[in-house]
Each structure stands twice: as structure tokens, then as C-alpha cells.
Amino acid sequence: MLSFKFVLLVIVGCGLVTWLTRVIPFILLKKFELPISFVEFLSFVPVVIMSALWFNGLFVQHLGHLPSLNIENLLASIPTVISAIISKNLLVIVAVGILSLAIIRFLA
Known part of the structure; x- marks a missing residue:
């Protein structure tokens, strides 16, 4: 020990x-002092991270087969994407995503 x-x-x-x-x-x-082009490049990092997490949760991997779509996450992502387009606020996007998935799981 x-x-x-x-x-x-x-x-x-x-x-x-x-x-x-x-x-x-x-x-x-x-x-x-960082160059302006590098700062502009770094501004895309949060969007890329959120997109990678979204795509990772959107598909279910099956060994030896093509991935299948996770219907719950797909349905929850619709209001989340709409809130992202409207608000462009990360806190609102995450809150809408969590709430919409909670409602879908509650109803299912």
C-alpha cells in the first residue's frame, strides 16, 4: 500500500x-505583444472546440460499421443552433442545449 x-x-x-x-x-x-493575425486565429478556438464536442455527441460509433445518428442529441441541437445564431452568447447556447436535452429526455 x-x-x-x-x-x-x-x-x-x-x-x-x-x-x-x-x-x-x-x-x-x-x-x-502577439501579432494581430495570431490573435484573430485564436478567436476561432472556442468555436472549433464547441463544434468538435457537438459532432462527437451527434454520432454514435459502432465498431466495423458507419456511425449512426444520436436522435436525442440531434433534436436538442436544433434549438441550440438557433439560439447560437440569434444570441452569439456561449452561456445562452450551453443553457439552451442543456435545457432542450433535459426536456427531450424527460418526455421520452
Whole structure:
């Protein structure tokens, strides 16, 4: 069995590494100025992440076969996409997606 000190050191070490990898970019970016083209490129990152998560949840993988459509997620994504077009607010988009999926699962 692992000793308490070892487990504590692993937890503290993992926390420190996680914290440093999130803080160091902010410290470095305070001292340097990024080119405008790079900042514009980075503005697409949230959209790409949300799209990847959406497509991942939209299809169900079957080994040896083509993926099938997840009907619940497809139906829930319709009001979510409409709210995204109208509001362009990430909080509203996530809230509408969660609520619409909850309503679909409640009714089914």
C-alpha cells in the first residue's frame, strides 16, 4: 500500500503542474505583444472546440460499421443552433442545449 506522504506529494505535484501550465501563458503574454493575425486565429478556438464536442455527441460509433445518428442529441441541437445564431452568447447556447436535452429526455 502506498504511503500517505507519497500520495500527498503526488497530489500536490499534479496540482502544481496543472496550475503552472495555466498561469505561465498569462505571465508570458503580459510581457509580449502577439501579432494581430495570431490573435484573430485564436478567436476561432472556442468555436472549433464547441463544434468538435457537438459532432462527437451527434454520432454514435459502432465498431466495423458507419456511425449512426444520436436522435436525442440531434433534436436538442436544433434549438441550440438557433439560439447560437440569434444570441452569439456561449452561456445562452450551453443553457439552451442543456435545457432542450433535459426536456427531450424527460418526455421520452
